[in-house]
Amino acid sequence: MSEERENETEAINSIYGADTLIQSDEPGVYILSLSEYETSLRVSFPRDYPASIPHVLGTESTGESTRKGYGKYICDNARDILQRIFSPGSVCLFDLLQELDTSLIEGSSDQLPASPSDQEQQADNVLNTGPPLPPNLEEPPQWSLSAPITEKKSTFLARACTVTSPVHARACISHLLATDKRASKATHNITAYRIRIPASASTNEVVYQDYDDDGETAAGGRLLHLLQRMDVWGLLVVVSRWYGGIKLGPDRFSIINNIAREAVIEGGWTRSRIMKD
Known part of the structure; x- marks a missing residue:
């Protein structure tokens, strides 16, 4: 083989x-x-x-x-x-x-x-498409996926979708975990989102940025930092890891960011330069 x-x-x-x-x-x-x-x-x-x-x-x-x-x-x-x-x-x-x-x-x-x-x-x-949508989700999220990467028996997969508010982002995560058995069984689902609501005649610009390590210490903050460096907005990124029993050390952060970048670019949020770690 x-x-x-x-x-x-x-x-x-x-x-x-x-x-x-x-x-x-x-x-x-x-x-x-x-x-x-x-x-x-x-x-x-x-x-x-x-x-x-x-x-x-x-x-x-x-x-x-x-x-x-x-x-x-x-x-x-x-x-x-x-x-x-x-x-x-x-x-x-x-x-x-x-x-x-x-x-x-x-x-x-x-x-x-x-x-x-x-x-x-x-x-x-x-053929059933799964449970009903969460109340804050009008339609299922359209995920852009990276290719899966396996390193020392751990497998990583990144997804990205459009979101318009923190509530929307949380609903998308809930829908993913409720409808995708593979994602729900992942050891970690690391998330980060960036949302910008433009100023209007009566309101100032509002910016939302947040992340969740989901047990993979420091991974969520690094994922959010990647989105900031890529200067992308209006999206949620979820990186799933299925742990294979062998610790990867700092190498895991490079893998997480690389496949997250792939999902973001694949989804068309940026067509500009591809950032390098």
Whole structure:
């Protein structure tokens, strides 16, 4: 196994669960488990991956309560997404899982295979978008994501979204932890936000800036300092860390800031110079 594929496997299993991606008895073939959809897929990796695209060979298994044909539906979605997102030289499984989750949640019922009436409610539950929005959130936040980074068995992932007030920022964090099991199981969810409300004829400019280490001492303040250096406003950044049992020392701060910067730039909050630590 190449170092890139090994790191990708560690990242996937840190974020999604220890047995999400495991090697099968066949050389180069892995089982990708989609536990929320009671389905697992067989994925083949060419020897030179990530230079060449992996292939979804088929369905490994489906749960007893899933719709007839639902495994094939997921398999076909996964193949289509891989063809669209794959870029030679870049690992792609994390992007595949993110895109597949979105596709399955947003898929309309007329796209799904027919099923007996006693399975209709179960299928509806599979496609449910989650709990109701918090009262201070009119619509789900649109997160911009970094690529996950794994270092000494710890995995890091950054998200950024637009926010308009401290109340809005806290609602976005609550929604993330309520709807994303992976984020809720992270060892730390480090947050920082910067919000500026322009002056009006009757009010002065109002600035809000805050952070939360969530147990990762000093990380939140450094994250806020990064946003200040980048001179970006109106956004919340959340960096999740799944601790792997090996201390990283000061290196963790560089990783946190680098992936946070990636999420901010990916979301279009700044198109100017990329800051260097």
